[in-house]
Amino acid sequence: MSRQREPASERESDAEADVPPDTDGDGDDSRRYAPVDTVCPSCSVGCGLRYSDRTGGAVGREGAPVNPEGRLCPKGIEAFDGLDENRLTTPLVREDGELVPASWEEALGRVERELGGLVDAHGPDSLAFLGAPRCTNEENYLFGKLARMLGTNNVDNRARICHRSAVTATTRRFGCGAMTNTLEDISEADAFLVVGSNPAAQQPIAFDSYVRPAVNDGATLVHVDPRANRTTRAADVHLAARPGTDALLVNLLVAELLELDAVDREFVEARTTGFEAFVDSFEAFDADAGAERTGVDREKIRRVARAIGDADGTAVIVGTGAEAPDHRGTETVDALLNLLLLTGNVGRRGAGMNVLRGLNNEQGANDVGARPTTLPGFDPVDDSEARERVAAEWGADPPTDPGLSELEAVRAFGDDVRGAYVLGENPAVTRMETQFVARKFETLDFLVVQDIAPSETVEHADVVLPGSAWAEKGGTVTNLDRQVQRMRAAASPPDSARRDIDVVRELGQRLTGTTFAAETPEGVFKELTRVNPLYAGMSYAGLESGSQRWPFPEGATEGVGVLHRDRFMNGEKRAPLLPIRETDDAEGGETDVGDSPSGLVVLTRTRLNEGRSGPDDGDAPELLVHPDDAAARGIRDDGRVVLDGAERVDAVASLSAEVREGTVFLDAEWADRLLAGRESRTVDVRTADPNSDSDPKSTSTSTSD
Template sequence: MTDPTETSERSFESNPTVCPFCGVGCGVEYAGWGSATGVEGPVNGRGEICPKGAAAFDVVDHEDRLTEPLVRHDGRFVTAPWEEALDRVADGVGRVVDEHGPDAVQFFASSNCTNEENYVLQKLARILGTNNVDNCARLCHASTVAAMSDRLGAGAMTNTLDDLREADCLFVNGANPAEQHPVAFRSYILPAVRDGATLVHVDPRANDTTEAADVHLPLRPGTDIEVANAIAAVLVEEDLVDEAFLAERTTGFDRLREHLADVDVAANAEAAGVDPETVREAARAYGEADRAAVITGMGTSQHRCGTDNVHALLNLALLTGNVGRPGTGVNPLRGQNNVQGASDVGGLPGVLPGYESVADADARERVAAEWGVEPPAEPGLTEVEATHRFGDEVRAAVVFGENPAVTEPNASAVASAFDELDFCVVIDLFETRTAAHADVVLPGSAWAEKAGTVTNTDRRVMRMRPNADLPGNARRDFEILSALGRRLTDRPEGFEYEGPEAAFDEVTRVAPIYGGMSYEGIGDGYQRWPFSADDGAGTDVLHAEEFLTGERTAPLAVVDPVPPADALDAGELTLTTGRVLQQFNSGALSRRSDRLMAMRGEDALQIHPDDAADRGIGDGDPVTVSNERGSVEVTAEVTPAVREGVTFCTFHYAEPLANALTGDALDPEAGIPEFKHSAVAVEPAAGGDAADAD
């Protein structure tokens, strides 16, 4: 039989590239018949992929792809030629800048897209005169970056996936890598466990990662600090700290020790809803290990105290000397394939490419030497701050490859806020919920239709290569952004790139951590930042001799618990959210897979049997989940996997939209929303068949 995709108007070919889903960065390529196959790559050396990667081509030839520019006319979208659509964007954004200034425009960068594309977008914003540029790292790991940058000098993984196999203890806090990063789990974490490493899992829900764990601490959402402080207290009490490391590489131990002396391990355990002896068991496993690695995820970071949560985990690593050696460190697992890179190249409001502060005059001067324009010195708005100000200080939005009307907290309010803008342009593959509020929608390119680079969760910069041409009249994102740069700024020559490689070369001159890298050097492999042009190598394990702050020592921190923003009223349950194996974020990357998931019931609300019985809810019953922010209907999955008093569902589905329920209280340091703790009422849906309560 003939592969139907080979006989369509589009052409496909097999070229090694990088999976568009999680931050692991597996190698994939086109396998025919509209499917992807794994290829040997820097991360997946055996060529394996997970179900997410296998579905990666679902989006590429999808029947709902946008193929022509859309402009709003008399309240509805009509197709338009590219020149007309681009002129509309230039007129709409330009009018807002003329009337309200450049800070009235918010730019949404995309962690689904390449380093080169995000670099061009943030350059456009800054040459226009604003630092209002942000990406969805704000919703995922902004608190991790804030804490680790403050204490250690860099917010990325301190170690590599490879050297996790050398760990004697893996302390997985608020992450479920077995389902969210399957290849990393199977190739790096499980081998360490099979070689004798102890796996400690701190998570309110038992899941596939828990099955491999030796110790499980099913804490109440929002009590990470209580658990980490209790573990730290045990480390000090039982003399499991590294005195030599503390003396040579840290400051503030006496103050922290005094603070921990007042921590009641049993009381903290009770507050977290976990067994105090299990807390001590976890502390001993971590403290007695020669090499212990913390692995952390969004269960840690997505709280209004997410930065403090990470500070508490950093204390554990520093107290025990588990920094600067293979098999140790603090290692955040990134959610999307270029969350790391989009931030690296400047897709954040407070830093320039390479994480140098916008307030740093020397850094601005170096950037100005390349761009011919000095970027603004005042930090811009985060994307959540910006949506809260739509229609007021912010009057226009440029949304590139993101869907904030679905992915931001209190999503219904965010969707309404988009209607308050004077102008909005969206660059995407589909008519998303955000695109529904746009004045212009530009059809961009899917992952398999573009070249460039992405940076994975352990700082490897890898090359993307096209596996398909474009559908209809869609254009490559890099070309669209460059065209906008030429129209919107008074430096059109700064956006005359021959292609993505030219933009990457510019990144290496502007971002010191990428200095010396090249497409040729990356080849079919990778180059890791921080990169040294002198020896042509990247740094695998950070902070070995000194921290990236430039200091020999890092401070220990006193961290006090912070209560969640949503207090529980009588009868309410805590809603926490996350991904499962077959699902990925807003679903815009793999819609067919999302429909299959809905058929399998994987978008169900997990609820403990006792909580279900109290409410007359049976397994498979339709239920209504509600609070003052909204209401959704979903199917109940009654299971002891989730602890009593807590419910769990996947996030970012358009239906049911769990983010209609999540709160927009923000971490004061990182501006990250509290996705992981929402107070909700759960009851049988009207018209549903309620179970008989005992």
């Protein structure tokens, strides 16, 4: 295969890695945890913690960037639990159809021969690199670098998909899809509009530290969600719109704001375009019909509009519930951006569009270029200036054509894509049909999986490389409000397992024929700051006891907290107000399901919510049903129900008035099984009680936090 030329720039001599060589002094440090300052892996908030011998678990650390009071949520406290369960500890290679133990040299040698051979025989685009938002910035950066030095942009991570609608809309209009504000400054808001998110349960430390105190001090909290949950309990107003009508509901708020003349005309004049056309688009807007369609009382909508109009600052908080079903439509987020621009709530403290991501390094995985369309720093892969900057560092020109997304790559397995390298992820479990995915994995010429535990994807691997858990990693992660923090290893990987960054580095050396990367996370981070302008002014020294937030330009003394103050991140002074369309309440065509007299809309709640079971649990999952809907269908509280979709799911009904009539709630893991590979989002729900005389009813599906 072809080899890349050595980089022109000379590599720096690196400091010692963030690795405790022996945490107890007896030569066996494999499963002892050192009390080092690190970052919680449980969500994207980025709380600081350390291991405590006294508690036998995690404790928060006072003065940490996100949780300075040292508080942790229950998941943070349990962060060290179960790290040794079902671990992969030695390399495996497939021989005669079976995975058998092998030496590292044998395993890495096979990866080098097989992936290299595929590039030589079929070209670099015959490979796909599927990474993970749970990996560090340094690991994700090197993973993307390896793909591109081999000549392909087929590199992706599932963090890019989770909030695709929100990020796409905000990037298209503002030039950047990240949180526009910081957790600290949104606490100054006078009004919060929380849409499709349950931060009180999903990001409890952020909610309790920054949102709840503001609400207790008089700020108005409006929660848009078809189900009452923990966040609703703190809200002043709950807008339980019918599923699929969120965009219409926000447009109703905008219509009321226009009627109240609650428009920041100075901001609109200076920072927006298209105001007249935007106003004209509401002339034929029937607010009464729209309110009836959403199922929300219009007077309640007026009340919320008045609160937003009277507020000095309004902060929008969105989660996956604001996403279109296919993560492509942007109607709801575009409506929210219109609302913020109209009221001047962009580019200042206590305001803005704030996407609350889920996994601990979702933001960072995207920042550093582990995605098929952008280089580190979100520059497009065909941007000439960015390509020159990257090529000068790597000594190789990155490819110019955008690569395949993860879903596109899996569909191309066995055809255009012949080999795959999967890092810390389980793409064999997706919303596509399980059997279809299994067949596609079996068509690959070669699959290497690097992970810490067996999985459905590992079952298809030709080579398995045992990697490192979060507590065994050194490096950095980036939280939901753009703060980069240090991860420090509290232990070494068990037995023969190796740190992920070391494995990616060695494969990079073997496959590119170059030194490829520095030997420590700090050295890799230094390289990252040279190719990612958003991180340019950062350093490990600056991260030693705190965090640094991007954008952090070279030569700056601190990062930028509030984005878009004078200009938007795309360099433009003004952002467009988008006129509404007749289809803006459609959300991918799902609106009518909420109006069906017989249908129930299956909404999914994410893995961190209060649900009692997932697909790995022994008990059946909980299906939340409104009492009136249950009575009409002969469904009893704690009674068994059957959901027939791509797979049959047996569930236990739990009657709850917190669920809007016409909807039911199911944990996301189980809903994925129902939706797998189906263009239709309609499934049958029926009682499993043989004594029931009710007829099965059809049920449509949607997604929400």
